[in-house]
Amino acid sequence: MESMHNRSKGMRLLKGMLLVTMLVLGFNAGAREVPIQDFFKDAEFTALSLSPDGKHMAVTVPQEDRTVLAVLRVADKGVVGKWDFGPDRHFRQVYWVNNDRLLFTVTFKTGRFDFETSKGDMYASNIDGTQRIDIPNGAYYNIVSLTPEDPRTILVERSVETSYLSKLDIYNGRLVTVATAPVEQGSFLVDHERNPRYVWGAMNDGTNVTYRRDGDKWTQVHRSERNGATYRPIGFAGDNRHVYMAKGVDGKPESIVLLDSETREEEQLSSNGTVSPSALLWSSDRKTLLGVQYEDGIPYWDWIARDHPETLAYAGLVKAFPGKAISFLRPSDDGRFLAMRVYSDQQPPEAFLFDRQAGKASFLTGSMEWIKPAEMSQMKPISFKARDGLELHGFVTIPAGSNGKNLPLIINPHGGPHGPRDEWGFNPEVQLLANRGYAVLQVNYRGSGGYGNAFEGLGYRKWGTVMQDDLTDAVKWAVAQGIADPKRVCIYGASYGGYAALMSAVREPDLYQCTVGYVGVYDLDAQRSSDIGDHEAGRNYLKDVYPPTKAERVAQSPAYGVDRLKAPVMLVHGAKDQRVPIKNMNFLIDQMGKVGKQPEVVVVESKEGHGFRDVQNNVNLYTKMLAFFDKHIGPGATSAPAGSP
Incomplete structure (x- = not known):
């Protein structure tokens, strides 16, 4: 009897401890821990x-x-x-x-x-x-036109000091030059008779230019600095007179306008105001722009040619997949078959084919059919004001089944930093962390792509200053919203995100309970010797975006600020990394040693490069990473101050 009483008492104690744990982390009592390998197994397809x-x-x-x-x-x-x-x-x-x-x-x-x-x-x-x-040398060529009227040839472009438009015989590989243009990294636009009419692109110093073909001459119609205004042609209407242009005034997000090439008059067709278009949808004959996709939070389509019969079909397909995003692939030449990629924040991409004649959509293939959407977490778009008043956008992923309040938070800055951005969709890393009970915060800090050249330029030479302030302000927003427990916040990122994870922990030593740098840049001068500097355009890019002086680069390198670091550190690198050489990590560890500190966890894979590919290496990595997070902001860590073991 005494034994049964003690056993009953022990069971009540165990249940109480489990309840406290679930409340602390916000877990759904019925949530299944999805195996780590399920998130990182190779997808069934990447493109179709x-x-x-x-x-x-x-x-x-x-x-x-x-x-x-x-x-x-x-x-x-x-x-x-x-x-x-x-x-x-x-x-x-x-x-x-x-x-x-x-x-x-x-x-x-x-x-x-x-x-x-x-x-x-x-x-x-x-x-x-x-x-x-x-x-x-075919990897240097871009396709300009598939010229269906001549199945044997296509038009391709290549830039070597100047831009070349050539006709390529796809049966014997012979090239015949059609035109050249004075742009060092240029893209051509031809009309429906395959005549070159525009060229646009960048010079090696980052200057944006656009030229119009007038007879045998190229006339410059646009010029701006790297982060300035844009004016680029994207396609001709069926009359070969009107041309669709992407126009970003003063570096603001691009709008789509229709230009009369004879009168120079413009008609605005589509604009979002916050982001530039992310995709264009053309009619099967390529003569009409049907719609423009914007990724302002959850992606959506703005239909331009609303009465076009193909638009009606596409719009109907969007309505047939509520709560999901659709990217449309090139249709069959007769417009009968429409291929599409369907996805959501909880659903990895699937491919479908719609037969307009039969009025039926058929499933082609899934990319990760072992993932169960019901077990995944929602990714919600957010916006907030940075300390200087700049509006920033991003996403917060709340663990499925939690109440969304007072959660352990991991802020996850994206890599790049200039050009890439975080987007709505299925993200294996984010879903793994959410599945283990962590809220995940992603912010498109200034310098990110997609919000116009001027927004991207706001981050130039400020990698370690205001770009990090944006991350700090994002965390403070999440705390103010009641989402994040201010005593349980960690920061984790890869590549530039790894740099940001360490730099933010240096700048805000009392904000973070731990930091994880994955193939990160820790010494800006060391990074100047990476493969980005192998060509003139790359060197000019670094000149524009990197802090210009040695003193500024040191001040913005986390390796030189380790004396201010309080948060426990986990470092991850591939020994064969060419994009961010492992000497970045080794130098950081040496600098930490000089002030009596060392990383708590180090993971190095001898056969990996800039990010791990092997499934078992990823399982090992994320097992250790989750244990690291659990130790510092998981159960029992609610009152731990930053930097505590």
Whole structure:
């Protein structure tokens, strides 16, 4: 009897402890801990494109250290052809040049967060793998027009000191120059008769320029600094007289205007005011701009040609997937088959094909079908004012089933920093952290892309100052909203985000209970020797965005501020990282040692680069990262001051 009483008392105590734990972290009592590997297994596809007749689809499939390409029949998903170029090779820019032949670029990439280098080539092949040809230096080419009236050739562009427009024979690889233009990094726009009419782009010093073709001459119609106004052509209307332009006055977010090329009069068609367009949707004949997508919080479509029969079909599809975002792929040439990518914050991308003639949508493939959306957490758009009055936007992800109040918070600055931004959609890292009970805060600090050139320019040379203040202000906003427990806040980021995680912890030593830097920049001078400086445009970019003097670079490098650091530190790096060399991390550790400090956790993988790709390496990494967060802001850590073990 005594034994049963003690057992009952012990059970009540255990239940009480579990209840306290759930209240502390805000857990849903019925939530399942989704295995870490489920978030980081290779997706079933990363990109999909439809053949001009709608009978085949080309699908790129990631496989740890490479991406392979396959052509499938739409009708039965049977494999027609498959290509694999080996380790570190990835298929990008896959184009259907006709129903029987593909053009694709194979690039070189060694890390999960890395972007592809030009160490690749362009190839053309029949869809069954026969008659494959290598197009030397093809990775430098961009497709300008697929010229369906001539299935043997396409128009491509390449910039080498000046911009070249060429006709490429996709059966033998021969190039014939069509036009040149005085832009060092230029993009051409041709009309529907394939005549070059505009060229736009950047000079190596970052200056933005746009030229119009007048007879045999190029006339400059726009010029601005790197973070200034934009004025770029995006396509011709069917009359070859009116041209759609993306226009950003004084570097503000771009609007879409229709320009009469003869009278120079403009008609505004679409504008958001907060963000620039993220995608354009053209009619199947490429002569009408149907709609513009904006990613202002949850992505939405602004329909321009509302009465166009294809617009009606697209708008109907958007309504058929409420609560989800849709990106439309190039349709079949006759406009019958419409391919689309459907996703949400809780749902990884899925691909569908809509047959307008039959009025039926069919499922093609899912990217991560093992993920159960009901187990994922909602990603909510937010906005707030920074201390200087600048409006900032971002997202907060609240753990599913929690009350959304007084939660442990992880702020997760994105990488880049200039150009990229956080977007609404399924994010494996964010969902893993939320699944373990953490609120996740993402903010598009000044310097982020998508909000206009001027907003991006506000971050130039201020990596370690006001850009970090934006993160601090975001945390204070989350605390003021009652979302975050002010005594349980950590900061974690990768690449530039890793820099921000350490720099913020240096600048705000009493705000954060821990910090995690993943392949981060910790010494700005050391980073100047990365592969970004291998070309003139990259060197000029660093000149514009980096703090200009040695004293400023030291002041904005977290490695030189470790004496102010109170928060426990976790560092992660790949030994083969070329984008952010591991000497950044080693120097930071040395500097910490000089003031009697050391990182609490260090994870280095000898075979990884700029971000880990191997599934087991990721499982190991996030197991240690979660344990680190649990120790410092998890159960029992509610009253721990910043920097406490």
